[in-house]
Amino acid sequence: MTTTVSAPAAVSTSQARSARRGTVLVLVSAAGFGMSAVFAKQAYAAGFNVPTMLAGRFALAAVLLWAVVAWRRAPLPRGRALAVSVGLGAVGYALQAGFYFGALARIDASLTALLLYAYPALVTVLAIALRRERPDRRRLAALACSAAGMLLMLGAGGVGGSVATGGVLLALGAAVAYALYLTVSAGLPAGLDIFAVTAVVCTSAAVSLAATGLATGSLHAPHQVSGWLWIVLLAVVSTVIPIAGMFVGVRDVGASAAAILSCAEPAVTVATTALVFGERLSPAQALGGLAVLASVAVLQLRRRVVAAPAATAAEVSCDVPSPAAGDEHVRETPRTPRRRGGAAHWGLRPLRPGGVGSRPVGAGRTVRVERPVTRGGAHPGPETDRGPRHRRGAGG
Template identity: 55%
Template sequence: MTQTATVVPTPAAGPNPAAGQPGSALGVGLCLLSAVAFGLAAVFAKQCFAAGFSVSSMLAGRFGIAALVFWLIVAIRRPAMPGPRLLLTCLALGGVGYAVQAACYFSALTRIDASLVGQILYVYPAVVVVLGLALRRESASRRKFAALGCSLSGLALLLGYAGSNGPVAPAGVLLAFCSALTYALYITVANGLPEDFDVYLLAALVCSSAAISVGFFGLTTGSLQAPALPSGWLWLALLALISSVISIGCFLGGLRLVGASTAAILSCLEPVVTAASAIVVFSERVNAGQVVGAAVVLAAVVILRPTAVARPAAAEAS
């Protein structure tokens, strides 16, 4: 999600049964593809900043382009519009939750390495699992907690060795943690929306309200600006289409099949992709401890491999 995904609503009460159905193999694949697309967002964003975009202008453009694509899909599908209360909830998810999470994430990118931002963001699966269990929207299982334990242990290693590459700006770390907490709350709230709510309409509403929110902020603060280099528009298009439309679309389908907790843990592939792409593109340094941490994070994906996730829920829970 980056860190910035719209989620599929599931029933508010009871554990999510989808995680034990045969379609979960496809759900795992979609979640992993989404993680790869989100993981590239940091590279696209840093290239946008290098071309002259501010954070608010880049986000307004990103959300605006993504909203346009989702509204085109909605026009083809013609789903029923939500009632006033549900509509306001969706607009708040985008205008407050999604906008704040993305603003914190991409602002952190201007202060610390992309690989570190991506690593810090992934404390959010732990919060999602805890909230899901507390609200009884997810079922407990040894496999799920083992995968979560791997992801958290790996992230602890990644963060523990990050400072060995040089001083780290505290403001950047704080922004990244705020992004993680906001994302966890965002997913938890959105995951309680009605099951029959059209996911593409939800994405269109969230992206639209997020674009308006960050655009208004940019106007009032005078931070909206066009890029100095024409290449900025290309990087913005890639950010919007790959790390927004494709990533959100895949996460939408994957979450419906595997549930919020499993999807969140599988998405831990994202910081690994972010770190690898940052090394290749920006020559960011990653030490041996961080490599071990990334491997432990990937162990969570192995634990939740399709053959395991596709087992009946009754056999998984224990």
């Protein structure tokens, strides 16, 4: 007896496996980034200060990423792309990390993580200001939800005092710096390899932070040698592994789903810091944090606008939003169906010149996908051996 498996069933099974794998990898990435707060606070307790910790973290992460680049034989950015990548690391990512981990030294990690997640709304504001996106009702609703959540978190008790106020300002500064970082990185060419770009970014950040620490005399060895263990964990568990997990996972689940799954990051931060340090959010802060995370989900809602079919050709708008705040419409028209094995298969032809790659969904139908942004670098470029190409978005 022989068993015959139809091609659509085999494709469906393969897609289901890829979706499960991608979901796991994105959640692993979010968990790795979310645990960085615990590692940082443990490093502080071992005698590290912020400049020394960050310089060590980025230096070790850069070494590991360059090893990955050499193993994959990935092409390096050149010319303007290289200059932008160096600037993103030396200025943008160094500032964002300095603000974020500086805030961790002053206020609870759970509040810091939730305040950082104001950056998707800030990216939306920047995109609207730069006329890259239009302020439709969905985006405005997400901005209102994020603003209400921020007011709840900042208006709740537990954030008074000069030290706490400074921590809140640093956390908000990290959100602003990251929004600017993502907005600038959106201008990088789509074909860049994510590991190569991230290696350049981490190297530039390490050099910038080390030079700043030497100039200010703030670099010093920790009081406890065991403190270096937390730096290794920061570099491996909270930098390299999350970048790789997000890069691979987003090819399987898509940019929109990956962005929503990434909201597990602050949840991991809240849970781990509560378990290790006993930190607790007040009910109002927790409600505000949920509102901020809900705004991220609202920004990723997919909208499918299907026009009425005409006699000759029907136009379909397939939207897959970027992890930042908004989707770009790609106008496509179906070609004349061709008979294959007695069944008509529709192909979609892009009207926009210079179209990008697509990923199959179902049998014979394709939709556009946009590239996500990882916390460790710029937008991922296309994988050379397999997987779809990703269109760059506004970030977030």
